[in-house]
Amino acid sequence: MNYQLIPKELRPIAEKVEARQRISEADALTLYRANDLNALGMIANVVRQRKNGNYATYIHNRYINYSNICVLSCQFCAFAAKKRDAHAFEYAIDEIIRVVSDALRLGVTEVHMVGGLHPTLKKDWYLDLVQRLRALDPQLHIKAFTAIEVRHLAQRIFRIPIRDTLEALRAAGLGSITGGGAEIFDPVVRDKICRGKETAAEWLDVHRTWHQMGGRSTCTMLYGHIETLAQRVDHLRQLRQLQDETGGFTGFVPFAFEPQTTILAHIKRASAFEQLRNLAVSRIYLDNIDHLTAYWVSLGLPLAQVSLSYGVDDLHGTILEEKIFHMAGATTPQQQTVAALEHAIREAGREPVQRDSHYRYLNGTSRAVRPNERELVCA
Template identity: 85%
Template sequence: MNHRLIPEALRPIAEKIEAQERISDADALALYESSELNALGMMANVVRERKNGNYASYIHNRYINYSNICILSCQFCAFAAKKRDPHAFEYAIEEIVRVVKEAIPLGITEVHMVGGLHPTLKKEWYFDLLDELRALDPDLHIKAFTAIEVRHLAQRIFRLSIREMLELLREHGLGSITGGGAEIFDPVVRDTICRGKETAEEWLDVHRTWHEMGGRSTCTMLYGHIETLAHRVDHLSRLRRLQDETGGFTGFVPFAFEPQTTILAHIKPATAIEQLRNLAVSRIYLDNIDHITAYWVSIGLPLAQVSLSYGVDDLHGTILEEKIFHMAGATTPQQQTVAALEHAIREAGRKPVQRDSHYRHVVSSKNGSATGVRSAEAELACV
């Protein structure tokens, strides 16, 4: 790191980074308050390169939002609906299985599945769904359910402890749980934007339980709404402490809030600079989480590509049909080709590599090398 390019006020933090010392919450707040974006990127890239070399990864996956029917009415959410709402939807198991079956020959390694807190689906529905997806391909990784979905299923549908319910779902094919629903952990913020949702402690406890069972998961942050910079630091701090305890988080995926079609539409969207700053600070602070993902669905592929110079080492996946952010007003594409992701990575000076659901590099797939030549049909899969 060239210290001459680091502002004097940030050099003590840069020295900690070079010495592989943990930065403090006060350090993180100073980084958030800094306008020296390129200096933040330089420091974040030291951590990125130390952890991941020159590789940047992506996953070949298929998104499924199985239903948006939800008993909650979170203020920030444009996705959820009541059963009688005109935009409510609920897919039958047969429909879900069909679209996943169509995607498997195209090389997907993961189905990523979340929905609302559905009031009437029975536990047998979830068992049948997991069983039928697993029957399609035993190697397909099923990543499903946010922490609030897990709590909803355990308390209202299965009427079991969280651990007992997760053990049952795992027996039926659940490979990992998702990191969604974390939002911002501060209780005042949560009461304002998602009143009735689980508390920070309850979100963390679901992931703690899953990690204690030997499971892995990602973690997230929804930023760019009413939270302060101190709230972001507190959020990162709680994630870092749980990771110290369990080591179960594989990656961190921050999302910029999409205000366009919510009751918080008066809030200005996060700027590109703010998004890069948040990614860089996250990379520097979360020293015990190996991977930082730029969610291109939220920030767009061009900015996600730039973020590879600000501490990011992963561009998420091919996705195929995302609903949550697009129903909130996102205008990004709903899919990316493998070729587009690899081109973006190479153009940024990184080496593209396909990964699995736990960020492990995939050497080959059913359609050949992860970074090699694919059939025309495979390319069209994600267009």
């Protein structure tokens, strides 16, 4: 690293990163307050390069939201509806199977499925859905349900403990759970943006349980609303702590809040500068999570491409149809082609590699296997 290009106040942090030392929460706050974006990118790239070399990945996946009917009304959410609302929807299992069958013909390796906290769908409906998806193709990875959906299923629908719920879903064919629902862990912020939602401890506990069962998952942060920088750092601290304990997070995916059509529409959307800064700080602080994903649905592909120079090593996926951010007002496209993702990566000077749901390289690309990936092979 060229220390001449790093401002004096960031040099001690840069030195720690080069020496593979963990940075503190105070360091993370200093980075969040820094305005020299290029310096942040240089430091973040040390971590990215160390973990992922010159490769940048994407996944060929299909998003599906089985229903937006939800018992909660999170203030930041424009997706959810009550049954009586005109924009409420609920797909029949046959319809979901048809859509995923079409996607399989296009070569997807993963279906990514989340919904609202539906009050009346039954246990058998969920298990039947997952079993029928599994029966379509044993190679298809079913990534489904946020930690909050898992708690909802356990407590109100299946009426069994969380571990048993996860076991039942896994026996039906679930491959991994999604990272959504984390928002910002701070309880005061949660009360203002998503009253009634599970607490940080409850979200973390679902992931801890899944990891203890040998499963893997991703983790997220919804930022750029009413949270302070210290609250963002505290959120990252709690993720890093659980990762120290379980090693079960494969990647971190931060999302900038889309305010347009929510009841928090008065909030200004996070700028491009802020999104890059947030990615760079996350990359530097989360030294125990291997991958950092730029969610192009939120950033837009041009900014996601730029983020490859700010610590990011993954451009997420083809998606094929995104509803949650678009119902909140996102103006990005709803899907990307493999060619577009590969072109964006190549143009940024990286080598594109298709990955699977655990960020393992497909297409025969070889790389030294890290210990946690060896475990994954058997997970």
